[in-house]
Amino acid sequence: MAEAEEERHLKLTGEFDCDPSPLSTLRHSTSHVMAQAVKRLFPDVKLAIGPAIEDGFYYDFAKAEPFSADDLGRIEEVMGEIARADHPFERREMDRPQAIRFFRERGEPFKVEILEAIDAPRVSLYQQGEFIDLCRGPHVPSTGHVRFFKLLASSGAYWRGDERNPMLQRIYGTAWLTREELDKHLWRLEEAKKRDHRKLGRELDLFAFHDVSPGAPFWLPHGMVIVRELERFAREAQDARGYTEISTPILVNKKLWEQSGHWEHYSDNMFRLEVEEQLFSLKPMNCPPSTFVYRHALRSYRDLPLRLSEMGRLHRNERSGTLTGLVRVRQFTQDDAHIYCRPDQLQDEITGVLELVREFYKTFNLEPSFRLATRPPKAMGSPEQWDAAERALHEALKANGLAYEVKPGDGAFYGPKIDIHIEDALGRDWQMATVQVDLVMLPERFQLEYIDADGQPKRPVAIHRAIFGSFERFIGVLTEHYAGAFPTWLAPVQARVLPISEKHAEYGRTVYERLRAARLRVELDDRNEKLGYRIREAQLKKVPYMLVVGERERASGTVSLRHRTGDELKDVSVERVIADFTREISARAPDLTVGRS
RNA sequence: GCUGGCGUAGCUCAGUGGAAGAGCAACUGCCUUGUAAGCAGUGGGUCGGGGGUUCAAGUCCUCCCGCCAGCGCCA
Missing domain, CATH: 3.40.50.800 (Anticodon-binding domain)
Incomplete structure (x- = not known):
């Protein structure tokens, strides 16, 4: 959402094609007023961009020193003055070269860079009082409309979101049409803090973290009850649907990862260790080891579909700054499964997986949203295979009566997928379950075969799927969803x-x-x-x-x-x-x- | 990983260079308890870790670790 807003903001065309809804217009105007206040207090800062985002707005500034909490208070005061002065927002148009000269003279290199990158012949500028900014609008009529706002936080942010670019200083704020809505939003933020799973995890003795193993939870007895109940639920449902459970090694020789392609594409995220002069890695995914189970026997077309589930303990070396409670960890357990099937079984298998997803999430009163990610530019496999796989995913979604969004080009290089997100009670979005069709990675790289009815070896299709995603993330989200008040079957003490x-x-x-x-x-x-x-x-x-x-x-x-x-x-x-x-x-x-x- | 903030008792936090504190929790005793905190007492600390400055460091400097927010990353 935020990304899309920013993207559109940068694609200035001079047309009024921003989201013109009253609230997002107000927030956008509030960001201009904030930038004006910042310029008054810190005349040397350079302006980058300042879009409206979900629930508010931000503006990025180039400034040597970060903004302090005191700075935010002063900026809010000056914003109040600007609002009371009720400056009109005045639109002006310029030829692009003229605008480039204009911002170069004003010493705004980021605006010049934006202008140089767009192809519109004419662009618009908006002015309120002494402040003028490149912007396609629209805006509220005057700064007097900016009344109910609050600055929330400041932090570093890379120019254009690229870590090779200089770091800017971003200020986030929120703005609303009425005092009541602003107060309600601030109240919601307070409530969110109260039901933060990290806080509840400590208060309810569910889990703990310790600096001896960053990003890896210590499950306490009460939290472990929830893990076990979820495992039991998953096992019951999978047993009923013809899955068989396996368990594969966690510590695996490098040569497997070379074969799977992980060593080339994913090694930054893999924990390695040397054992008797051989390189090993802790598995970041279960799929390559699972192929050994497939290949343990010569498979007949009659054996398929083969549904192999695994509670796989995974390790991924996520960068230190990314770790967040249970929802972003370095060690986690996936309720994984790999379904090996014939191409003619693909449709039914995906439909069955989606039924399982529906059944699971309904139990928790969670409402997942479904996103179908299709063929990316760099894809392996033939267009015919892709079309068939994408069709199977579409049909499975329809068969389950599920509304979904299509994300063109977002598929994995080896096949299309459905990602399943849930919004928790506070409106935050998390990716949980996934259903991925694998046309090439496992089947081709590991040369999987079955003997078909005609006696000839054929390639199976693989489906990677996880329903909870990871127990860790799921429990983190679930804890917030229930605000710690788990239903009786999950409650550590009933x-x-x-x-x-x-x-x-x-x-x-x-x-x-x-x-x-x-x-x-x-x-x-x-x-x-x-x-x-x-x-x-x-x-x-x-x-x-x-x-x-x-x-x-x-x-x-x-x-x-x-x-x-x-x-x-x-x-x-x-x-x-x-x-x-x-x-x-x-x-x-x-x-x-x-x-x- | 980057920028900034933070790290003091089990938890929440006070303590800006001169004797380590509070509330809750724990423990002990009194009370014998009827639907969200009865009363009193006691114990509890490498002030995240290393190094430095100083007569003196929780406090200042420095390196490291961790946590938080954002960015970025996320098969």
Whole structure:
């Protein structure tokens, strides 16, 4: 989104073909007002570009020293002055050579560079007060319309996004049409911080990071429960769909990676180590090792499709600055699978994978978006193969009734793919699942064959697919999606038994033992603390159910049930609690239903 | 990797050159507890690591590590 905005911003044509929606026009104008304020405070800075982006805007400046937090405050003040002065935005047009001379005289080398790179004969400039900028508009009528904004952050950014170019200083801000919308947006940003999976991971004791292994999570017992439940879910679904599970080595000799092409194309991201004068690498992908399983036996056309799944532990040497909690790590586990099939089976196999994707994501109330990436300029394989593979992907999406976006030229060099993204509750976009057709890489480089009905060896097609993507990223996203309040089947602790006082500890223990015997993840909190205190702790840990037991409950063999939503259900029998739990968990239900049956 | 910011108790954070602190958590005791914090006491620190400046360094300088934001990267 941001990239596309920037791209369009740079393609000045002098026409009003920017996104002319009121909000994006306002944000664009706000970025000009900010640039004006920056120029007033720091006359030596050079202007680069300043587009509207999703939720706001930015402007890049060439400046020796970075902007400080104090600077942002001063800039905001001057922006307020400029807004109050209500300068009109005035459009002016120039011939391109004239504009180049104009900006050269004003000492704006980036504007000159932009102008030299475009082919429009005439360009437009916009002026408000003493500030004038190359821009195709449109803008709000005057700076007085710029009222509800806030500067959020500053950071380095490369000119034209290329790390070989000089680094500029970027200021991000947000702007809205009303005070209410601005406040709401700022509130949302605060909420996002609260449900950040890194914060929740620590608070809920799910996982930890340590500088002895950057980018590799330590799964704590509670987090590991979630990993195991997701693995169980994946295995159940795959078993039901005719997958068989394999496990291949993590440490693999260089010669395999040379054969697969990774050594040539991916070695910067591979951890290598030398063992008895041989070079090895930790696998960054599962596909090359999986071919050994395919080739273990001579395959008949009757054996296909062969669906080999693997919970593959991968290592990728991501650059240090890229690591982010669980969502960008150096070590992760993929719920990977490789489906080897005949060309005539491709369609059905992809359709089946997409069904699986739908089933999985529905369970979590996640709404994925589907992007079909087609043949890139540099592609291996014949156009006929590509057409067939792309057609199969289109058809599979349609068969599943899925809306999708086409990303022309975005496919891998070895085949087209569908990338599956989800937006979390805060509107951020993550790539999760992937379905990739592989026409050449595995089949050709590893010379995979099956014996067809006519007795002749043929090349199978391979499908690489992952449904969660990686358990790490998925759990990171899921934690934020649920804000830590996992549904019961995933909750590390599903219930806590809270005896009112010491007098009821024994009955509490009985209830606890019965639930434990029913294989629930239950804890007994009979600490010498007030009930309110222990309720509060269970709430903070987002335990779905609290089972309070006192005199009345002991007498009747019941519990008083409190849901973490705050709902209370009195006098529920232990039998019913267990029955409801069992049903809710085995259905992987999204909502709390115990005591409501 | 680049630019900037940050790193003090398990957690959240105060401490701008002169005796390492607070709240929560933990532990102990009192209270015997009815749906989101009862009271009191106790223990807890290589101030991320190395080197340097200084009579004196959590504080200043320097190198390294990690984290955060953005950029870039992302088969």
